[in-house]
Amino acid sequence: MQDLLYFGQQLINGLTIGSTYALIAIGYTMVYGIIGMINFAHGEIYMIGAYTALITITGLATLGVTWLPVILLIALICAMIVSSSMGWAVERVAYRPVRGRHRLIPLISAIGMSIFLQNYVHLAQGSRNIGFPALIEGGFQFGSSGNFQMSISWIQIVIFVTTFVCMTALSLYISRSRIGRACRAVSQDLGMANLLGIDTNRIISATFVIGAALAAVAGLLLGMYYGSVDPLFGFIAGLKAFTAAVLGGIGSIPGAMLGGLILGIAESMTSGYLSGEYKDVVSFGLLILILLFKPTGLLGKPEVEKI
Amino acid sequence: MVAAHNLKHALFCAVITLVISWPIMGLKLEAVGTQITLQGADPFTWIAIGVAALAVFLFQLFREAILGRLGMLKSLNPMADRKPMPQEKRLKLESIGLTLLIVLALIWPFFVSRGSVDLATLVLIYIMLALGLNVVVGLAGLLDLGYVAFYAVGAYTFALLSQYWGISFWMALPIGALLAALFGLVLGFPVLRLRGDYLAIVTLGFGEIIRILLNNWTNVTGGPNGIGGIPDPTLFGMEFGRRVKEEGNVSFHETFGIAYSGEHKVIFLYLIALVLAVFTGLVIRRLMRMPVGRAWEALREDEIAARSLGLSRTGVKLSAFTIGAFFAGFAGTVFASKQGFISPESFVFLESAIILAIVVLGGMGSQMGVILAAIAVTILPELAREFSEYRMLIFGAAMVLMMVWRPQGLLPMRRRQIKLSTGE
Numbered sequence: 123m124q125d126l127l128y129f130g131q132q133l134i135n136g137l138t139i140g141s142t143y144a145l146i147a148i149g150y151t152m153v154y155g156i157i158g159m160i161n162f163a164h165g166e167i168y169m170i171g172a173y174t175a176l177i178t179i180t181g182l183a184t185l186g187v188t189w190l191p192v193i194l195l196i197a198l199i200c201a202m203i204v205s206s207s208m209g210w211a212v213e214r215v216a217y218r219p220v221r222g223r224h225r226l227i228p229l230i231s232a233i234g235m236s237i238f239l240q241n242y243v244h245l246a247q248g249s250r251n252i253g254f255p256a257l258i259e260g261g262f263q264f265g266s267s268g269n270f271q272m273s274i275s276w277i278q279i280v281i282f283v284t285t286f287v288c289m290t291a292l293s294l295y296i297s298r299s300r301i302g303r304a305c306r307a308v309s310q311d312l313g314m315a316n317l318l319g320i321d322t323n324r325i326i327s328a329t330f331v332i333g334a335a336l337a338a339v340a341g342l343l344l345g346m347y348y349g350s351v352d353p354l355f356g357f358i359a360g361l362k363a364f365t366a367a368v369l370g371g372i373g374s375i376p377g378a379m380l381g382g383l384i385l386g387i388a389e390s391m392t393s394g395y396l397s398g399e400y401k402d403v404v405s406f407g408l409l410i411l412i413l414l415f416k417p418t419g420l421l422g423k424p425e426v427e428k429i
Numbered sequence: 430m431v432a433a434h435n436l437k438h439a440l441f442c443a444v445i446t447l448v449i450s451w452p453i454m455g456l457k458l459e460a461v462g463t464q465i466t467l468q469g470a471d472p473f474t475w476i477a478i479g480v481a482a483l484a485v486f487l488f489q490l491f492r493e494a495i496l497g498r499l500g501m502l503k504s505l506n507p508m509a510d511r512k513p514m515p516q517e518k519r520l521k522l523e524s525i526g527l528t529l530l531i532v533l534a535l536i537w538p539f540f541v542s543r544g545s546v547d548l549a550t551l552v553l554i555y556i557m558l559a560l561g562l563n564v565v566v567g568l569a570g571l572l573d574l575g576y577v578a579f580y581a582v583g584a585y586t587f588a589l590l591s592q593y594w595g596i597s598f599w600m601a602l603p604i605g606a607l608l609a610a611l612f613g614l615v616l617g618f619p620v621l622r623l624r625g626d627y628l629a630i631v632t633l634g635f636g637e638i639i640r641i642l643l644n645n646w647t648n649v650t651g652g653p654n655g656i657g658g659i660p661d662p663t664l665f666g667m668e669f670g671r672r673v674k675e676e677g678n679v680s681f682h683e684t685f686g687i688a689y690s691g692e693h694k695v696i697f698l699y700l701i702a703l704v705l706a707v708f709t710g711l712v713i714r715r716l717m718r719m720p721v722g723r724a725w726e727a728l729r730e731d732e733i734a735a736r737s738l739g740l741s742r743t744g745v746k747l748s749a750f751t752i753g754a755f756f757a758g759f760a761g762t763v764f765a766s767k768q769g770f771i772s773p774e775s776f777v778f779l780e781s782a783i784i785l786a787i788v789v790l791g792g793m794g795s796q797m798g799v800i801l802a803a804i805a806v807t808i809l810p811e812l813a814r815e816f817s818e819y820r821m822l823i824f825g826a827a828m829v830l831m832m833v834w835r836p837q838g839l840l841p842m843r844r845r846q847i848k849l850s851t852g853e
Contacts, residue, residue, distance in 0.1 A: 234828025406634035
């Protein structure tokens with residue numbers, strides 16, 4: 123029973139982290155699916171989302187707003203607006219001018235953008251990590267007292283529910299709406315979509331904006347879950363989310379979800395049963411193994427090399 | 430109609446500029462005790478944000494006109510239609526310039542302060558690293574984001590060998606470099622089948638794994654505390670300390686009967702770094718003109734065509750990767766000896782990014798460009814100390830701008846051409 127509870131606890135923790143990875147991974151996978159580049163600066167967009175949420179929450183507290191749903195909603199909206207604008211601007215400044223050039227050029231540009239954004243926040247907000255107020259406290263306990271108790275906190279439930287809602291909304295949007303249909307068309311064949319009168323530049327901007335908005339949601343959620351933010355916290359999270367996207371099959375939205383959950387569980391199992399320090403090693407190891415043996419990921423389509 | 434559209438677009442861009450700069454720059458989070466408060470920025474920042482938004486607005490509004498003017502400027506540039514120098518003349522100039530530079534570098538440390546010689550040693554270490562990475566990224570076109578891992582292997586090899594077996598710098602130098610090359614070989618073998626951008630991520634992951642292992646394998650590597658007491662290099666068994674540390678050695682200043690000075694050691698280390706950097710440059714220069722060097726470039730330009738001409742993809746890429754790693758190991762050993770202390774802190778991803786920035790700024794594939802960029806990137810932040818915190822910000826921006834405007838780098842690589850003589 124003890125072992126089962128312990129295992130359950132790791133599973134819950136893994137699912138929580140994993141679903142936020144999935145939210146960030148959407149940004150990587152959609153951009154890759156459409157223009158075939160790794161948006162290296164996506165982790166920084168997520169970090170900016172977290173910072174904006176924290177700034178909004180602090181601002182609202184100063185103004186005397188205390189009703190929790192309002193605080194969360196306004197923080198969420200502000201974070202999404204700032205992150206989406208950032209995503210749009212990054213695409214406009216750093217990626218659009220180099221689109222279609224040799225593969226390494228957009229990637230180096232993206233790395234430069236990532237370094238730039240990290241240091242932009244570092245200079246503006248300082249390098250120390252800043253505590254994120256615990257807005258949602260409490261939870262449930264399972265198991266008899268005195269022994270190991272499995273706990274599910276409210277924030278974990280909030281994270282699940284929000285992720286689920288976001289993912290469902292995104293799936294519906296991609297499959298039903300006009301822009302979603304155009305997105306799918308562009309990802310299948312950019313040139314042909316262009317010929318058929320789809321404004322591909324707008325669609326590409328839209329994917330960046332959607333990805334950034336979901337990253338901002340993840341930023342708010344993970345900021346509350348971890349309890350602090352710092353300018354470097356987007357980098358590792360971005361790498362993990364990229365791993366999740368590759369694991370599930372880059373370019374595939376359900377794949378990103380699946381990959382995120384698997385990665386989250388693998389990490390929490392490692393920190394639960396081995397050591398917390400090696401969880402990054404496990405996820406990068408997983409990434410390397412997946413790329414070596416199944417580069418298309420779990421749900422991805424194989425890419426044919428054309429001459 | 431066009432004007433109205435332009436105005437709308439310009440307004441939109443200006444609003445976006447405000448949105449992305451106002452909350453992050455204008456409102457600073459301050460932790461006061463356990464409470465977090467918001468602090469408004471100083472008026473200067475506000476003015477800067479306003480000016481930026483206005484600039485974006487005006488630029489977008491008159492985009493066509495401004496770009497048109499810029500195009501005109503190019504034709505005014507007197508250098509624009511100058512013919513490139515004939516190859517023989519350029520090569521001659523280049524070799525004279527390089528020789529002068531090396532001679533100058535040899536005598537220079539005897540006339541300047543200890544601090545600048547120390548800095549120059551660091552510059553030389555970066556030159557070695559950048560030249561090595563230049564082989565991988567610039568010539569073979571493999572984006573390696575975990576290059577710093579090989580640097581770490583070189584540095585830690587020397588540190589551990591000297592700590593556990595008391596092996597000296599000169600022994601550790603080849604061992605460290607070879608071990609780094611071995612790491613490159615072992616890592617490269619499986620991953621080089623991957624496509625460009627996947628390769629970049631895998632190497633990044635590998636670099637992080639090495640760093641995490643160094644950080645956590647506390648009984649061997651000392652973990653975050655690092656390893657200290659790394660010995661200085663000796664000159665034919667002569668030590669540079671005031672007192673001889675090891676039995677049977679003599680000290681440099683006593684042998685030559687000169688007064689002890691701490692500068693001797695610094696200058697000696699600088700000279701070693703100089704010799705190694707020149708060695709690195711020469712070896713790579715030779716390799717570039719050998720069949721293997723041409724194969725690197727062929728594979729970078731068109732993989733499918735190169736393979737159909739019979740080049741072994743794995744073999745060629747692996748050779749570039751291994752050679753790059755070898756020189757990183759070299760640089761790592763010198764670095765460990767210069768610092769006397771190493772810890773995983775020195776081998777973070779940012780370091781890889783700096784070396785990559787050097788290669789990109791200098792011009793991928795161009796040795797001269799990479800050397801000049803390494804000097805500039807290391808020395809400029811030292812000269813402008815008050816701006817040193819903006820260093821990485823500027824690097825990031827420079828990388829983006831270079832990719833947008835001048836992806837070939839500041840001093841692009843020029844291919845050496847050989848013509849058949851058209852005589853009898």
